[in-house]
Each structure stands twice: as structure tokens, then as C-alpha cells.
Amino acid sequence: MELLVATLARTALGNDVDGLARLRLISDTVRNAPGLVNARFYRSREPESYYFMLTTWEDEEFWYKAQDRYSPRDLFVGSTGELLMTPPEQWLMHYLWGYSRPSAQSAIAAVHIVTVRPDQADRVERSWVEELRRQTTQLTLAFAFLARGRNEDALLPHDASILNNNKAPVGLADKYSSNFLNLLSWPGEVQRRNFYADQNYKAISGFLSSIGVVRILELDPV
Numbered sequence: 001m002e003l004l005v006a007t008l009a010r011t012a013l014g015n016d017v018d019g020l021a022r023l024r025l026i027s028d029t030v031r032n033a034p035g036l037v038n039a040r041f042y043r044s045r046e047p048e049s050y051y052f053m054l055t056t057w058e059d060e061e062f063w064y065k066a067q068d069r070y071s072p073r074d075l076f077v078g079s080t081g082e083l084l085m086t087p088p089e090q091w092l093m094h095y096l097w098g099y100s101r102p103s104a105q106s107a108i109a110a111v112h113i114v115t116v117r118p119d120q121a122d123r124v125e126r127s128w129v130e131e132l133r134r135q136t137t138q139l140t141l142a143f144a145f146l147a148r149g150r151n152e153d154a155l156l157p158h159d160a161s162i163l164n165n166n167k168a169p170v171g172l173a174d175k176y177s178s179n180f181l182n183l184l185s186w187p188g189e190v191q192r193r194n195f196y197a198d199q200n201y202k203a204i205s206g207f208l209s210s211i212g213v214v215r216i217l218e219l220d221p222v
Contacts, residue, residue, distance in 0.1 A: 001094055002037060003060050004147050006181055007053040007072040008113075008217075009088040011080065016049065019083055023051050023222060026075045030055060033070035035062025042109060042219035049085075051076075052111060052219055054183070063092075073152070091179060093149025097129045104142035106185035108192055109219040114180045116212030121148070121178040124208065128180065131204040138198065140191040144184045150177040178212075185221070 011019045020043060027041050030053075037056040044050045053072045057063040067074075073090040116124050128146055135141070186192040195201060208214050 001059060003057045003063050004091075004093040004095060004149070004181075005055045005057065005063065005072065006091045006093060006111075006147070007055075007076065007088055008050060008090075009053075009073075009076045009080070010050040010085040011083040012085055013047070013049045015083045016043075019043075019049070019051065019080060020222070022076075022080045022083075023053075026053075026072065026079060027222075029075060030070050030072060033066045035059075035066055036070075041222040042111075043222050045108075045218040045220055048218070050217065051222075052217065090152040091149050091181060092152055093147040093177075093179070093181060096125060096146045096148055097132055098145040099132070099136050099141055100143050101139065101141065104139075104187040106142040106221055107187050108189065109183065109185035109221060110192075111217050111219060112180075112182040112184070112208075113215040113217070114182070114208050114212050116178050116180070116208070118178045120211045124180065124211070127207060128182070128204055131200045132182075134200045135195065135198055138194070140186060140195045140198075142185050142187050142191075144182070147181045148177055148179065149181075150179055 023041060023043070027039065030036065030039055035058045037058055039056070040054040042052040042054075044052075053076075055072060057066070071090070073088045076088050077084070114124075125148060132144065132146060136144075184195065186195065205214075
């Protein structure tokens with residue numbers, strides 16, 4: 001099963017030119033990694049200052065073999081350490097749902113990072129996928145996906161391999177994870193506003209806010 005690695009790095013304001021140049025160097029390095037399926041890179045919309053990286057790997061085995069040299073988080077720390085406000089966050093995830101409309105180019109994007117109570121995670125998964133499927137019938141999105149997984153630094157009590165000081169296989173941790181990531185992208189501002197105004201979006205947004213912590217980051221593709 002493909003593995004999604006999502007990385008968020010916040011940098012100090014006023015370093016966008018330098019940060020963007022280093023992001024491109026990291027992109028060139030990661031794209032040479034064995035087992036990499038695809039990579040997408042984003043920067044924050046003003047006035048924020050952060051970078052968001054999405055890399056998809058053929059499976060967990062390829063990731064664990066490549067991470068010492070190609071982990072986006074480690075590459076960011078190594079090349080942009082003095083620009084970082086806090087240590088980058090990184091999530092290991094599996095895809096739940098995806099959508100792509102080839103006729104619509106992604107011009108603006110947003111990522112919704114949501115952490116819910118563990119006892120609500122399966123319910124969230126079912127409800128969120130259902131609402132996203134409803135909204136894709138309106139052709140406002142250009143590209144989107146929903147994924148579920150865990151923070152790379154999180155230790156799960158059911159993860160037996162921790163006892164042996166080994167890295168946990170992500171697939172075995174999925175049913176215990178309660179972190180979700182929803183990337184949305186649109187061909188323009190009008191489509192973005194229409195998506196957020198939709199009653200289906202408002203319903204799932206209110207539901208998520210009532211049972212978890214929601215972060216929404218506005219992005220531009222790089």
C-alpha cells in the first residue's frame with residue numbers, strides 16, 4: 001500500500017526568497033529517492049511563512065529504507081535550520097479518498113489537518129469521505145485527497161515493535177491513528193469560495209470542530 005509522508009515546516013518571516021530556494025534544492029534531492037511515486041510542494045499564502053511537502057512512496061518498506069537520506073523533515077532541518085521557527089512536523093499516512101480533474105489546473109490550495117478523539121476516528125473517516133464525494137459532483141475542485149495516519153514522533157501503545165526499539169510499520173498503526181489530512185486545490189478563487197460556501201462542507205466542518213482540533217493552512221503550489 002502506498003505511504004504518504006506529509007511535512008510542515010514553519011520559517012521566520014522575511015526569509016521567503018531564501019526559504020523557497022532551499023525548498024527547490026530539497027525537491028531535487030527527494031525526487032531522486034528510490035521508491036518515490038510523486039512529490040508535491042507548497043508555500044504559504046501571505047502573511048504566513050511555512051512550507052508544506054507531500055511525498056508518496058510505493059510502500060512503507062521503501063520509505064524506511066530511504067528515510068535516512070531522503071526524509072523531507074530531516075532535509076529541511078539540515079538545509080534551513082536557522083530559518084525554522086519550530087521543529088518541522090511530519091505525518092505518516094495512508095490515502096482514504098482521492099479526486100483529480102485533469103481539465104482543471106491547481107492554482108490555489110489548502111490543507112486541513114485534524115486530530116480527533118480516538119473513539120471518534122472511524123466515524124470521522126466514514127462521514128468525511130461521504131461528504132467529499134458529494135462535493136466533487138459540483139466540479140469546483142481540481143485535485144484533492146483525504147488521508148489518515150499518525151505523527152511520526154507519536155508512540156502508539158499497541159505498537160509491539162516499539163519494545164524492540166524498531167520503527168513501527170505504519171499499516172499496523174492505522175486503526176489506532178486519529179490524525180487526518182485533507183488537501184484541497186482549486187483552479188481559482190471563485191471555485192474556492194463556492195466550495196467553502198457549500199452546505200456539505202459546512203456540515204463536516206462543524207462536525208470536525210466539535211470533536212477535534214482543526215488547522216487550516218492556505219497554500220500556493222510551488
